Amino acid sequence: MKKNSFVLIIFLLIGLLTGSIIAQLLEPVPALFFLTKSSQITWEPSANLGFxxxxxxxxxxxxxxxxxxxxxxFWLYRKL
Structure with a gap:
């Protein structure tokens, strides 16, 4: 299989989604709090140019x- 950036992006998005689902499932478990504590990064660009x-x-x-x-x-992508 030919590796390209589109496949890498798909793999990374699936990895993020899987990690998010696992974090939501583990949220009620107090012993695994360190896995589910989130840091939030925001960026809010805006402009008003008249028109x-x-x-x-x-x-x-x-x-x-x-x-x-x-x-x-990423590891699975590299093994592909």
Whole structure:
């Protein structure tokens, strides 16, 4: 199989989604709190140019489970 950037992005998105699902499933377990504690990164660019205005909001919530999912996805991509 030919490796390309589209396949890598798909793998990484699936890894993030898997990590997010695992974090939600493990949230009620108090002993695994360190896996589910999230850090939030936001970026809100906006401009008003008179004839054009925009307001965007980007938000990323990362936790250890997401990072483990990303790492596993990247490892699987490399093994492909």
């Amino acid at each position: 054009l205005s925009y307001d965007l909001n980007f938000q990323v919530k990362l936790n250890i489970a997401n990072i483990l999912g990303l790492t596993l996805a």
